[in-house]
Amino acid sequence: MKIFLILTMLLLVPNVVAAQVKQDSVEKIIDFQTRKFRSLVEALYEYSKDSVDIYRACDSAFSAMFKSVNPQNAYYPKAIWNNYINYQVGKTASTGIRTTFFSDSIFIYSIDKFSPAEEAGILRGSWLVSVNGIAATMPNIKQLDSALKCNPGDTVSIKWMNYNSLELKESVLVCKEYEAPSISAYFVFPDKKTAYILLSHFSSNSLNELKSIANELEYHKLDGIIFDLRNNSGGVVDIAIAMIDEFIAKGDTIFKNSARKNELKYEVIATDGGIFENMPLLVLINHNSASASEIFAGAIQDLDRGIIIGERSYGKGSIQKSWGLIDTTGYRITIAEFTTPSGRTIEKKNVQQMEIDPALKLMNPEVYDNLVQRQKSEPMPTHVNVFKSKKGKNILEMGGISPDVKVNEDSLSLLTETLVTKGILLEFAFKNHTLVPAQFRNNINKFLFEYVVGENEMQLFRQFSYNIKRIWNDEMYAKDKEAIRSKLKACFAQYFWDDFGFQAVNAISNPTVAQAIKSKQQAKQMLK
Numbered sequence: 001m002k003i004f005l006i007l008t009m010l011l012l013v014p015n016v017v018a019a020q021v022k023q024d025s026v027e028k029i030i031d032f033q034t035r036k037f038r039s040l041v042e043a044l045y046e047y048s049k050d051s052v053d054i055y056r057a058c059d060s061a062f063s064a065m066f067k068s069v070n071p072q073n074a075y076y077p078k079a080i081w082n083n084y085i086n087y088q089v090g091k092t093a094s095t096g097i098r099t100t101f102f103s104d105s106i107f108i109y110s111i112d113k114f115s116p117a118e119e120a121g122i123l124r125g126s127w128l129v130s131v132n133g134i135a136a137t138m139p140n141i142k143q144l145d146s147a148l149k150c151n152p153g154d155t156v157s158i159k160w161m162n163y164n165s166l167e168l169k170e171s172v173l174v175c176k177e178y179e180a181p182s183i184s185a186y187f188v189f190p191d192k193k194t195a196y197i198l199l200s201h202f203s204s205n206s207l208n209e210l211k212s213i214a215n216e217l218e219y220h221k222l223d224g225i226i227f228d229l230r231n232n233s234g235g236v237v238d239i240a241i242a243m244i245d246e247f248i249a250k251g252d253t254i255f256k257n258s259a260r261k262n263e264l265k266y267e268v269i270a271t272d273g274g275i276f277e278n279m280p281l282l283v284l285i286n287h288n289s290a291s292a293s294e295i296f297a298g299a300i301q302d303l304d305r306g307i308i309i310g311e312r313s314y315g316k317g318s319i320q321k322s323w324g325l326i327d328t329t330g331y332r333i334t335i336a337e338f339t340t341p342s343g344r345t346i347e348k349k350n351v352q353q354m355e356i357d358p359a360l361k362l363m364n365p366e367v368y369d370n371l372v373q374r375q376k377s378e379p380m381p382t383h384v385n386v387f388k389s390k391k392g393k394n395i396l397e398m399g400g401i402s403p404d405v406k407v408n409e410d411s412l413s414l415l416t417e418t419l420v421t422k423g424i425l426l427e428f429a430f431k432n433h434t435l436v437p438a439q440f441r442n443n444i445n446k447f448l449f450e451y452v453v454g455e456n457e458m459q460l461f462r463q464f465s466y467n468i469k470r471i472w473n474d475e476m477y478a479k480d481k482e483a484i485r486s487k488l489k490a491c492f493a494q495y496f497w498d499d500f501g502f503q504a505v506n507a508i509s510n511p512t513v514a515q516a517i518k519s520k521q522q523a524k525q526m527l528k
Helices: 006-012 026-047 054-069 078-089 116-120 138-149 206-216 237-245 292-302 365-377 414-421 424-431 444-450 455-468 474-508 511-518 520-525
Strands: 074-076 091-094 097-102 105-111 126-131 155-161 168-174 176-179 183-189 194-199 225-228 253-259 267-269 281-285 307-310 318-324 330-339 385-388 394-397
Touching: 026 054, 054 074, 054 330, 074 078, 078 091, 078 318, 078 330, 091 138, 097 138, 097 424, 105 138, 105 424, 105 474, 116 155, 116 168, 126 138, 183 206, 183 444, 183 474, 194 206, 194 474, 206 237, 225 511, 237 253, 237 292, 253 292, 281 292, 281 511, 281 520, 292 307, 307 511, 414 424, 414 474, 424 455, 424 474, 444 474, 455 474, 511 520
Parallel strands: 194 225, 225 281, 281 307
Antiparallel strands: 074 330, 091 176, 097 105, 105 126, 126 155, 155 168, 183 194, 253 267, 253 330, 318 330, 385 394
C-alpha cells in the first residue's frame, strides 16, 4: 500500500495513541490529531516571521512523537535512513579510507577490506595529499571527511604519496556500498589449541564468515574458542540466533520474546549439526556489549554452554522493527522484549537502589566496605529475581548479562592514555616500521607469538615522544612500560596488517583474554 503524503503517514502507524477516550474510537482520535497536525503546519508556514522548512519541521515533530512512546523508537529523515539500514546489516558507503593526523600531515592509517580504496591499490601508511582538489590540511578536515564518506556512484579523486618511495599518485574511485568483515581478528594460541575470534558486530554475513574461519583455523583440532563480544553493540538479531545454534545441541530453546501482537512473538529451538556443539566456549563481554551480543551471551550462560567473562553488559533487551516509506524516510518501533532461555529480561531498568545499613560497618567492616565499593561501581537493586540455568545454577536478573567471571580492564596512566589518544604511538610505528626485523613482516603468526619490541625500539620511541612531541613522564613510563611496549607492537601490526593485526596483538596481552585461557578447563567441564 502506497503512502502518498508525509502528513498522512501517521494513519498507517500502529499503536500511536496510548490512552483511549471513552466516547471516541482510536480511528477518530487519529483522524482528529492528524487534521490538527496539518492545520498547525499550515499556520506555522503562513504566519511565522521566520522562514519555515516544512520537511525539517515535520521531521522534528515525527522524531519527538516516536521518542515520547519509547526512547528506542526513532524516525529517520532522508539523509539518515539509508545509512541506518546499511549499518544494521553491516554495510557502509564510502571510499574505505580512514585517516589520522601526524605532525603537520594527514596520514592514511587504515583501508577497509572490499572498499573502493583497497580495489584501487591505495596503500595504508601513505600521506593523503588531496580529495577532489581539497588540500589535505587540518582546516579542511570536515570537507575531507565528507568527501571520503561519499554516496554510491560518486566519483572521488584521491591524491596520495607513498611514505617510502615519496611517489605522488592519483586514484579515481567510484564510491559504492560494501560490507566489511564483521570478524575483526582471529588466530589460534599455538600452545593452547585455543582459537580467539573477535566479532565487532552481527552483520548479514557474520555466520558465513564464522564457518569460513572455522575451516581456516582447522576447528576440529581445537579444544577451546574465545568469542570476544566486547564493544559489540549488536546488529542483525536473526544472524546472532543462527550463530548461537552453531554452539547449542538440538532441542534447547535459544531465544524467545514477548510482544503485544501475536504475529511478532516467536521462540527459536536449536537444531542439530552445529559445527561447535562440542567445543569448550568462553564468551567475553563488557559494558558496551548490547542487544544481539546479549542474546548470544545470555543463551550461552542459561544453557550452561560456556563461561561468560568480563563486565556486565549494557542492558538493551528490546527489539525494534523498521519500516521504510516511499519518500526514502523511515522509522523503527520497539515491538518486543526478548528474554534469555531461562526467562530473564535483559532490558536495563531504573531501579531503587539498595540501602546499606550503617551498623554493618561496626559488625563487619570488611563486608561493609566491599558493599560500598560495589555500590559505587554497580548499583544494587532492592529486589532481584533469581532464575535457574539448565543445570540448576542460580542466575540473577539485574539488567544486562552479569559475567560468571568478572574482570576489570587495567587502568593506565595519563602518559599512556595521551600516547594513544594523540596518535603518538601510531605515528612512531608507521614512520619507523622498518625497525621490525624482516622475518616478522610477512608472517602474522610469527609476529604475534615471537616478535618482542626490544629495548632499542623503546628507547627510540622515548626520544621521539620526549624530544619531538614534548610529551613524557619517567615515573608513569616506569609504571606502564610493558603496556606501552604492547601497544607499540599493536601499532606496528596496524601498519603491516591493518586493524586485524592491531586487534590481534591487543588480544594477546589483554587481561580478560588471559582469564579466558585460565577458565578453559571450567568450560570443558560444562560439556560433561
